[in-house]
Amino acid sequence: MATAQKLPRQVNGVAVDDLFSTIDAVKATPSIAKFKFRIHNEWELGSQNKSTVDKYYGTDQQLTHNKPFVLEADEPAVLLGKDEAANPVEHLLHALASCLTTSMVYHAAARGIQIDEVESTLEGDLDLHGFLDLDKSVRNGYQGIRVNFKVKADVPDEKLNEIVQLGTGHSPVFESLSNGVPISVKTERL
Amino acid sequence: MATAQKLPRQVNGVAVDDLFSTIDAVKATPSIAKFKFRIHNEWELGSQNKSTVDKYYGTDQQLTHNKPFVLEADEPAVLLGKDEAANPVEHLLHALASCLTTSMVYHAAARGIQIDEVESTLEGDLDLHGFLDLDKSVRNGYQGIRVNFKVKADVPDEKLNEIVQLGTGHSPVFESLSNGVPISVKTERL
Numbered sequence: 001m002a003t004a005q006k007l008p009r010q011v012n013g014v015a016v017d018d019l020f021s022t023i024d025a026v027k028a029t030p031s032i033a034k035f036k037f038r039i040h041n042e043w044e045l046g047s048q049n050k051s052t053v054d055k056y057y058g059t060d061q062q063l064t065h066n067k068p069f070v071l072e073a074d075e076p077a078v079l080l081g082k083d084e085a086a087n088p089v090e091h092l093l094h095a096l097a098s099c100l101t102t103s104m105v106y107h108a109a110a111r112g113i114q115i116d117e118v119e120s121t122l123e124g125d126l127d128l129h130g131f132l133d134l135d136k137s138v139r140n141g142y143q144g145i146r147v148n149f150k151v152k153a154d155v156p157d158e159k160l161n162e163i164v165q166l167g168t169g170h171s172p173v174f175e176s177l178s179n180g181v182p183i184s185v186k187t188e189r190l
Numbered sequence: 191m192a193t194a195q196k197l198p199r200q201v202n203g204v205a206v207d208d209l210f211s212t213i214d215a216v217k218a219t220p221s222i223a224k225f226k227f228r229i230h231n232e233w234e235l236g237s238q239n240k241s242t243v244d245k246y247y248g249t250d251q252q253l254t255h256n257k258p259f260v261l262e263a264d265e266p267a268v269l270l271g272k273d274e275a276a277n278p279v280e281h282l283l284h285a286l287a288s289c290l291t292t293s294m295v296y297h298a299a300a301r302g303i304q305i306d307e308v309e310s311t312l313e314g315d316l317d318l319h320g321f322l323d324l325d326k327s328v329r330n331g332y333q334g335i336r337v338n339f340k341v342k343a344d345v346p347d348e349k350l351n352e353i354v355q356l357g358t359g360h361s362p363v364f365e366s367l368s369n370g371v372p373i374s375v376k377t378e379r380l
Binding site: 014033066099133140142 | 202203204205208209212213216217220223224225226227228229230231232233235236237238239240241243246248249253255256259261263265266268269270273274275276277278279280281282283284285286287288289290291292293295296305307308309310311312313314315316317318319320321322323324329330331332333334335336337338339340341342347350351353354358360361362363364365366367368369370371372373374375376377378379380
C-alpha cells in the first residue's frame with residue numbers, strides 16, 4: 001500500500017516542520033518577525049570588559065534566554081592586555097563565522113539538503129596605523145576578511161558552492177558587516 | 191628639591207608608557223602594526239557551532255594566545271535552537287561594545303584622562319522577513335544599532351562626550367561595522 005512521502009522532521013539538526021511553521025506564522029502576523037537583540041557590557045579594567053546576554057524581544061513579546069550568557073573580552077600582552085579572553089575583533093570573526101554557518105545549515109535544511117560537516121577558517125587584516133592615529137589614510141577597522149569554508153556533503157561540486165551561498169545570501173552578520181549598519185551612540189553620566 | 195613630574199605608569203589599567211613605546215616602535219618599523227586575526231569554526235548540529243581563537247599574526251611574527259579561547263553559538267528555542275549560548279547577532283553586539291570600550295579606555299589613558307566606570311547597553315533591530323526570504327526589500331542584517339554609554343569620570347559634561355568619542359573615533363569594530371568590510375568566501379570539499 002502506497003503512503004504519502006513525508007519530509008523528515010529533522011534535517012541537519014534543524015526541525016524543518018517548525019521552520020516552515022515559523023514562515024507561515026510570519027506570513028499571517030508580520031510583526032512577530034521583528035526582533036531586538038541586546039547586550040549589557042561592563043568595563044572591568046584596562047583591556048578587560050564583559051557583556052551579559054539575557055533578554056531580547058521577538059514574536060511580539062519580551063523574551064529571556066534560558067540563562068544569562070557572559071561574554072568576555074581582553075587583549076593579548078602585545079596589545080597591552082592580560083590575554084585572558086579573545087579580543088573584540090576576534091569576537092567579530094566568531095559572530096561572522098557562526099552566523100554564516102547557521103544560516104547555511106538552516107536554509108539547506110529548508111531545501112532538504114543534508115550537510116554532514118562544516119568547518120570554516122576566518123582571517124582579517126588590521127593595520128594599527130589607523131587605531132594609533134599614525135596614518136589617517138589607514139582605516140581603523142578590518143581592511144578585508146577571508147572566509148574559507150570546508151563542507152562535507154554528498155552533492156556535486158557546483159552544489160557545494162550553492163550550499164555556502166545559502167549562508168552568504170542570508171546571514172544577518174555577513175550582510176551587516178558587508179554593507180554597514182547605522183549605529184547611534186548616546187552618553188550619560190553614571 | 192624639585193623633581194621632574196612623571197606620567198603615572200598606569201592610567202585606567204593601561205600601561206601608558208608601553209602604549210607610547212608601541213607608538214614609537216610602529217613609527218620606527220611600520221610593518222609591526224600589521225595584524226592578522228583568525229578563528230576556526232566547527233559546526234556541531236543545527237544552530238550550534240563553536241569557534242577556537244588561538245593564533246594570530248602581528249609585530250612581524252606568528253603569535254599564540256596564552257591559551258586557546260572557545261566561543262560558542264546557539265539560537266534560542268523561538269529561533270529553533272537549544273539556547274545554550276548567545277546567538278551570532280548577539281556576539282556581534284558584544285564585539286562592538288567591547289571594542290568601543292577598550293578603544294575609549296586606551297585613548298583616554300594616552301591623554302591622561304582617568305575613567306572610573308563604564309557601562310554600555312546595546313540594542314539592534316532585526317526583521318526576519320529578510321532572512322526568511324519573505325520580503326526582498328528588508329535587509330538580512332541589523333537595520334540599526336543603538337549604543338547607550340554610561341561613564342563615571344570626574345570631568346565636565348562636554349568632556350564626557352569627548353571620552354565616548356575617543357571610542358567611536360578609534361574602534362576597529364565600530365569602524366568596520368559602520369562602513370562595511372570586503373569579505374571574500376572560498377569553498378572546498380571536506
